[in-house]
Amino acid sequence: MGVITKLPQQVCDDCAATTNDRDAAPRCRACGGLLSLVHPPPEVRGAALRASFADACCARPSRTASGVWRFGAIVHPGAVDDAVSHPEGNTPLIGREAIGAWAGVDGLLLKHEGHNPTGSFKDRGMTVAVTQARRIGARAVACASTGNTSASLAAYAAQAGMTGLVFIPEGQVALGKLTQTLAYGARTLMIQGDFDACLRLVQEAGESLGVYLVNSINPFRLEGQKTIVLELLQQLDWDPPEWLVLPAGNLGNTAAFGKALEEAKAWGLITRVPRLVSVQAAGAAPFAAAFERGFDHLDTLTPETLATAIRIGAPASYDRAVRAIRGTDGLVLSCTDSEILEAKAVIDRAGVGCEPASAASVAGVRKLRAQGTIKEGDRVVAVLTGHILKDPGILQRMHVEDGPLSSNANRPILVAPTLAAIEAVLTSLDR
Numbered sequence: 001m002g003v004i005t006k007l008p009q010q011v012c013d014d015c016a017a018t019t020n021d022r023d024a025a026p027r028c029r030a031c032g033g034l035l036s037l038v039h040p041p042p043e044v045r046g047a048a049l050r051a052s053f054a055d056a057c058c059a060r061p062s063r064t065a066s067g068v069w070r071f072g073a074i075v076h077p078g079a080v081d082d083a084v085s086h087p088e089g090n091t092p093l094i095g096r097e098a099i100g101a102w103a104g105v106d107g108l109l110l111k112h113e114g115h116n117p118t119g120s121f122k123d124r125g126m127t128v129a130v131t132q133a134r135r136i137g138a139r140a141v142a143c144a145s146t147g148n149t150s151a152s153l154a155a156y157a158a159q160a161g162m163t164g165l166v167f168i169p170e171g172q173v174a175l176g177k178l179t180q181t182l183a184y185g186a187r188t189l190m191i192q193g194d195f196d197a198c199l200r201l202v203q204e205a206g207e208s209l210g211v212y213l214v215n216s217i218n219p220f221r222l223e224g225q226k227t228i229v230l231e232l233l234q235q236l237d238w239d240p241p242e243w244l245v246l247p248a249g250n251l252g253n254t255a256a257f258g259k260a261l262e263e264a265k266a267w268g269l270i271t272r273v274p275r276l277v278s279v280q281a282a283g284a285a286p287f288a289a290a291f292e293r294g295f296d297h298l299d300t301l302t303p304e305t306l307a308t309a310i311r312i313g314a315p316a317s318y319d320r321a322v323r324a325i326r327g328t329d330g331l332v333l334s335c336t337d338s339e340i341l342e343a344k345a346v347i348d349r350a351g352v353g354c355e356p357a358s359a360a361s362v363a364g365v366r367k368l369r370a371q372g373t374i375k376e377g378d379r380v381v382a383v384l385t386g387h388i389l390k391d392p393g394i395l396q397r398m399h400v401e402d403g404p405l406s407s408n409a410n411r412p413i414l415v416a417p418t419l420a421a422i423e424a425v426l427t428s429l430d431r
């Protein structure tokens with residue numbers, strides 16, 4: 001199609017050492033820094049580049065049914081024809097009056113990534129990373145995970161016919177994610193430690209055992225995750241909102257969003273960038289704390305939050321995320337678990353639903369609007385990162401069991417098996 005003629009390179013964020021797009025090293029061989037995929041500028045820009053994404057759908061309908069590979073020319077051009085694709089992406093931008101009203105933002109839009117094949121945004125990165133693993137002949141793929149990455153890895157490894165190996169923190173992964181991972185067939189190691197310990201271990205194991213790492217420091221993962229932004233911009237006819245808000249833990253997604261926006265602006269897909277907002281859980285908010293101090297340094301911590309997907313105290317993509325926030329005049333804030341669960345209850349009751357971590361974005365929107373940072377009339381897109389059924393344990397505590405989370409429970413109603421008993425219930429609901 002002529003959009004891309006040269007392949008991207010992997011470039012070290014710290015020392016600028018370069019390597020080709022088939023190198024399996026998880027980090028820079030010279031200095032240990034993180035690697036980014038740097039694309040040569042596309043040969044067409046602006047409207048022509050935008051049109052090429054639509055043309056891609058017609059040229060290769062099967063592959064471009066994917067909301068990731070439709071943008072393959074600026075994601076992983078060397079692999080478009082061999083993608084391991086479910087397909088994924090093509091997630092809806094949802095507006096619900098009740099949620100906007102609660103957050104104080106008319107027209108609030110939710111980019112619901114829970115509509116991906118394994119129920120989270122991770123599929124967008126995983127299709128690219130597992131495609132890359134197969135392309136370079138890796139024998140197995142591995143990751144550390146708070147649950148969603150492992151579920152996604154398991155599904156894509158199964159599709160590719162590869163061994164999947166996941167490291168998860170014992171007792172800290174939501175039931176939906178753990179059982180998905182097992183069911184799709186990944187070998188699952190429950191580590192007696194937190195996510196940060198899992199990430200350290202999987203990196204050591206990767207290097208010594210020759211397993212291809214697909215954590216979010218993997219540059220190909222981030223390329224796939226860029227398409228959340230590209231797709232939502234496309235859905236908005238390339239007219240960006242003022243604000244783009246997402247939950248943040250290990251900061252891979254914040255980094256991917258920043259890269260997507262930087263490239264979209266540089267290549268004329270958009271003429272201005274939205275302000276990026278990363279929202280953390282108050283008990284796991286090292287990035288928000290660093291932001292308050294002008295990003296002077298990162299203090300890692302022992303994380304604690306009910307939003308297990310973002311229960312991370314030593315975010316691996318910190319430097320990249322700082323660049324993303326600075327480059328978009330963005331913000332970082334934190335919300336308490338009760339603010340997050342209040343937002344989740346509103347999202348759930350509107351019939352949309354999401355897992356706890358996802359609701360952090362909407363809780364953050366409400367806070368920024370209440371303090372006047374988000375202005376009347378600003379257009380806001382908040383990303384919901386995972387599906388409501390990912391964490392049935394929290395739903396059980398909110399609606400079935402008695403306890404601190406059940407103050408607004410919608411309890412199941414025990415009824416005798418008679419029409420009269422059901423009529424009595426309906427009459428009581430009418431009141």
Ligand SMILES: Cc1ncc(COP(=O)(O)O)c(C=O)c1O
Pocket residue numbers: 120146147148149216247248249250251252253254309310355357358385386
């Ligand atoms: C549902 C959900 N939301 C948000 C995040 C945070 O993304 P990141 O770790 O890239 O900041 C994760 C990461 O696991 C997640 O699973």
Ligand SMILES: [Zn+2]
Pocket residue numbers: 012013014015016017028029030031032033
């Ligand atoms: Zn380096």
